[in-house]
Amino acid sequence: MAAIIILITSHAAYSTTVENLTCEYAKTPLGIDVKTPRLGWIINSDDYGFIQTAYQILVADNLTDLNGDIGNVWDSGKILSSESVAIAYKGKQLKSRQRYYWKVKIWDSQKVASQFSDSEWFEMGLLSPDDWQALWVGFTAGMTGQIRYFNNKFSIDKPIQRVTVYIAGIGYYELRLNGNKIGDHVLDPGTTTYSERVLYNTYDITESLVDEDNTLGVVVAPGWYGMSKLLLQMELYYKDGTKEIISTGGPGWRISVGPVIQSSIYDGETYDARLENPNWDKTTSTDFGRMIPLPVEPPGGVLCAQMLEPIRVVESRKAKKITEPHPGVFVFDAGQNLAGWAKIISKGPAGTKITMRFAENLYEDGTINQDNLRTAKATDVYILKGDGEEIWEPRFTYHGFRYIQVEGYPGTPTLNDVIIQVVRSDVNPVSNFKCSNELFNRIQTMVWWTEASNLHSIPTDCPQRDERMGWLNDMTVRIEEAMFNFDMARFYPKYMNDIKDTQSEDGAITCTAPFKFGYRPAAPVSASYVILPWMLYKYYNDTLTIANHYEGVKSWVDLLSNITDDGIVTLSHYGDWSPPVKFGTKELSAYSRVTPGAFMSTGYLYYCANLIVRMADLMGIQDDVATYRKLAETTRNALNRAYWNEESGGYANNNQSANSFALFLGIVDKENIPRVVENLVQNVIDEDYHLTTGNLCTKYLLEMLTEYGHVDEAYKIATQETYPGWGYMIANGATTLWERWEHETGGAMNSHNHPMMGSVSSWFYKYLAGIQPDAKHPAFKQSIIKPYFPSELDWVSASYDTKYGEIKSSWEKNGSSIGMKIKVPANTSALLYFPVNGRNAIFEGTKPIKRNNNIEFIKQEGDRMIYKVKSGAYSFSMSGE
Ligand code: BGC
Numbered sequence: 118m119a120a121i122i123i124l125i126t127s128h129a130a131y132s133t134t135v136e137n138l139t140c141e142y143a144k145t146p147l148g149i150d151v152k153t154p155r156l157g158w159i160i161n162s163d164d165y166g167f168i169q170t171a172y173q174i175l176v177a178d179n180l181t182d183l184n185g186d187i188g189n190v191w192d193s194g195k196i197l198s199s200e201s202v203a204i205a206y207k208g209k210q211l212k213s214r215q216r217y218y219w220k221v222k223i224w225d226s227q228k229v230a231s232q233f234s235d236s237e238w239f240e241m242g243l244l245s246p247d248d249w250q251a252l253w254v255g256f257t258a259g260m261t262g263q264i265r266y267f268n269n270k271f272s273i274d275k276p277i278q279r280v281t282v283y284i285a286g287i288g289y290y291e292l293r294l295n296g297n298k299i300g301d302h303v304l305d306p307g308t309t310t311y312s313e314r315v316l317y318n319t320y321d322i323t324e325s326l327v328d329e330d331n332t333l334g335v336v337v338a339p340g341w342y343g344m345s346k347l348l349l350q351m352e353l354y355y356k357d358g359t360k361e362i363i364s365t366g367g368p369g370w371r372i373s374v375g376p377v378i379q380s381s382i383y384d385g386e387t388y389d390a391r392l393e394n395p396n397w398d399k400t401t402s403t404d405f406g407r408m409i410p411l412p413v414e415p416p417g418g419v420l421c422a423q424m425l426e427p428i429r430v431v432e433s434r435k436a437k438k439i440t441e442p443h444p445g446v447f448v449f450d451a452g453q454n455l456a457g458w459a460k461i462i463s464k465g466p467a468g469t470k471i472t473m474r475f476a477e478n479l480y481e482d483g484t485i486n487q488d489n490l491r492t493a494k495a496t497d498v499y500i501l502k503g504d505g506e507e508i509w510e511p512r513f514t515y516h517g518f519r520y521i522q523v524e525g526y527p528g529t530p531t532l533n534d535v536i537i538q539v540v541r542s543d544v545n546p547v548s549n550f551k552c553s554n555e556l557f558n559r560i561q562t563m564v565w566w567t568e569a570s571n572l573h574s575i576p577t578d579c580p581q582r583d584e585r586m587g588w589l590n591d592m593t594v595r596i597e598e599a600m601f602n603f604d605m606a607r608f609y610p611k612y613m614n615d616i617k618d619t620q621s622e623d624g625a626i627t628c629t630a631p632f633k634f635g636y637r638p639a640a641p642v643s644a645s646y647v648i649l650p651w652m653l654y655k656y657y658n659d660t661l662t663i664a665n666h667y668e669g670v671k672s673w674v675d676l677l678s679n680i681t682d683d684g685i686v687t688l689s690h691y692g693d694w695s696p697p698v699k700f701g702t703k704e705l706s707a708y709s710r711v712t713p714g715a716f717m718s719t720g721y722l723y724y725c726a727n728l729i730v731r732m733a734d735l736m737g738i739q740d741d742v743a744t745y746r747k748l749a750e751t752t753r754n755a756l757n758r759a760y761w762n763e764e765s766g767g768y769a770n771n772n773q774s775a776n777s778f779a780l781f782l783g784i785v786d787k788e789n790i791p792r793v794v795e796n797l798v799q800n801v802i803d804e805d806y807h808l809t810t811g812n813l814c815t816k817y818l819l820e821m822l823t824e825y826g827h828v829d830e831a832y833k834i835a836t837q838e839t840y841p842g843w844g845y846m847i848a849n850g851a852t853t854l855w856e857r858w859e860h861e862t863g864g865a866m867n868s869h870n871h872p873m874m875g876s877v878s879s880w881f882y883k884y885l886a887g888i889q890p891d892a893k894h895p896a897f898k899q900s901i902i903k904p905y906f907p908s909e910l911d912w913v914s915a916s917y918d919t920k921y922g923e924i925k926s927s928w929e930k931n932g933s934s935i936g937m938k939i940k941v942p943a944n945t946s947a948l949l950y951f952p953v954n955g956r957n958a959i960f961e962g963t964k965p966i967k968r969n970n971n972i973e974f975i976k977q978e979g980d981r982m983i984y985k986v987k988s989g990a991y992s993f994s995m996s997g998e
Contacts (some may be wrong), residue, residue, distance in 0.1 A: 148319025287342015334398025465527025684755020689714025
């Protein structure tokens with residue numbers, strides 16, 4: 118329930134509510150291990166220009182105190198501040214296992230205080246290694262790759278106060294109690310470099326226990342770890358004040374095998390229902406076997422609370438159609454490429470073997486084409502026990518697919534017999550975008566599904582083939598796209614830790630995190646390590662991630678700056694990866710022949726040096742500001758020396774990638790900018806308004822054309838339905854982005870669900886709707902709303918949930934005038950860029966804009982009039998002057 122404060126004031130008849138109390142960007146998080154968790158709230162107010170002028174937070178370790186307005190662990194006192202996002206806790210030291218209750222009260226601009234909000238809570242996990250008495254258990258060496266079933270029967274003989282389970286079962290586990298699954302997580306815990314860090318989950322199972330006898334059951338599968346190991350600590354607190362701990366390594370545990378006889382992320386899962394022991398996780402369990410799980414070598418990593426959204430089945434849907442290309446071979450078409458699995462419902466004799474194979478493509482004969490999955494078998498098998506209707510779904514694998522080929526089904530399956538389960542890290546969608554160009558709406562949906570398919574506790578490159586890695590080069594341009602589509606406030610800090618865990622002493626990070634593919638040191642275009650903390654600050658006011666990773670980020674940039682020759686980074690692995698294939702080094706190669714890798718590497722060194730300047734400035738480390746400013750300066754000069762071509766008026770070989778990247782970086786001397794822009798546009802025209810860029814520069818191409826006065830050219834590129842472009846993908850049946858601009862279905866590198874070309878979606882939000890963060894006012898405390906208006910686009914309507922509340926931006930052309938509707942969340946403001954030359958042409962509602970006290974003229978910039986707008990909803994109209 119949202120905590121609500123009603124502000125009752127004498128001066129105005131309005132109501133203000135404080136909602137969405139969060140701790141570490143989550144509602145009521147259970148089991149966190151940040152020593153100074155950050156609190157936040159959202160203010161809803163009908164009052165235009167509502168600004169919080171102060172707040173007071175109370176935190177208590179018991180509800181009685183809190184209800185009496187006593188913050189016995191922290192009373193912030195009245196803090197004069199308008200911030201309400203990521204306020205760091207500053208009270209007494211927080212204790213392991215303790216649940217803390219908190220509430221907040223705010224003051225408005227008239228200095229009128231609200232009442233305290235309803236209370237919310239957060240609960241600490243196990244903060245010290247000493248809190249763990251459980252031992253890692255499993256089968257000893259020689260038994261890798263198998264699925265293990267653990268159980269423990271225990272009795273409760275006095276009234277229970279609270280029972281908490283802390284569990285890490287790697288690769289993946291499923292926790293059960295008395296025959297039922299606990300919680301709704303799947304594929305837990307999130308994958309990490311297990312030798313550095315292992316995530317544990319916390320469950321409050323008090324309500325699921327029964328008096329007297331109970332049985333815990335845990336199934337553990339190899340997942341990304343490769344073998345099954347379990348660590349579990351159940352803490353029982355009794356009403357009489359006593360405590361008991363049941364943990365792995367202690368008494369009562371048994372281990373066995375069960376019906377999941379094979380499970381692999383790439384290959385799929387095999388389940389033989391005839392091997393089920395229906396009572397294994399129930400108190401009636403008698404024949405579970407006598408094997409005792411033995412202590413095994415711990416994975417080695419530090420145990421950390423899993424503080425990102427768990428993976429869940431987020432949607433269940435039916436296929437759109439079934440075909441039967443050969444007798445008994447049924448192909449289900451989900452109508453959408455996605456990540457997840459299928460639940461199958463069947464009835465037949467024991468031993469009947471149903472095979473489900475997953476694929477993105479079909480052969481001409483209508484059967485599935487798994488060629489582009491490379492070695493991944495993507496096959497789930499269910500063997501019936503012959504006991505009436507049987508319902509089954511896998512639990513320790515997932516697939517990327519649109520089609521499911523079902524063979525061996527007893528009878529003829531209907532659409533009701535195969536339920537498609539959409540599975541991903543359950544981050545919240547945060548936005549909406551619609552416009553008058555239906556192709557753009559489809560592209561936006563296509564990007565959304567691609568991003569959604571590639572969030573499985575790490576941002577993966579693809580969900581289907583034998584890869585599914587967190588590629589840092591792709592992330593360099595994917596971050597903002599993902600942030601405009603989903604709430605990444607918790608997901609990305611976890612990924613930053615994943616990157617950090619790959620870092621060696623010399624500063625080298627790796628191409629993928631966790632490190633499974635690629636090089637060390639990573640391709641220098643893996644700038645995401647440096648960009649991510651800055652974006653987390655800009656979008657969510659997260660300074661902790663900067664502080665946690667500042668040294669690591671710096672040492673990576675230092676390493677790059679040391680592999681230079683005359684300022685140019687000599688290392689390059691991927692560069693502007695996967696441009697249209699005619700620009701590849703050879704047939705089907707994804708390496709660009711035309712955009713120098715060293716130019717891309719050095720460009721990112723420049724970009725990263727500048728980001729460190731900003732981070733150092735934020736943290737008040739002035740020495741570093743100077744050092745990295747100098748590095749940026751040297752690098753910029755080196756880039757201009759090596760790649761500026763005075764004759765052509767462009768960079769490197771004067772193509773779209775090099776020129777747009779140079780403009781984006783801001784390395785172009787002022788007097789040269791017009792020539793670079795002209796060359797960029799000319800190249801676009803020469804290519805008949807098609808892009809020639811790879812995964813990185815596609816982002817800069819659209820953004821720079823737009824910023825430098827050529828939104829119509831950007832629009833034409835983005836609306837192409839011929840090769841190469843997003844419209845071409847859609848014209849060829851794509852429902853998620855391809856890895857290549859080409860339509861390939863063979864056995865090489867050509868995933869059909871690959872987010873790296875998806876920056877067009879952030880272009881929709883940042884440029885067409887014009888919603889942009891401002892690093893000077895992080896978390897959209899003061900947003901920038903600066904839409905662009907392609908001549909062929911009639912209207913745009915978008916919304917975006919910031920941590921302060923929802924921003925809306927929409928516009929519509931009416932003949933020669935433009936209407937704009939915007940909504941600015943309470944306790945924030947916006948800088949609004951009107952596309953007109955004079956101030957008299959703008960109306961708010963029916964009145965000239967100057968008559969509105971909530972809007973203040975700031976300045977004219979080119980052909981834009983800039984106003985600062987207080988919170989509230991506005992409707993503007995303007996005609997060109
Ligand atoms: C991944 C890409 C990545 C590339 C770099 C591929 O296998 O799927 O997303 O950019 O490797 O080489």
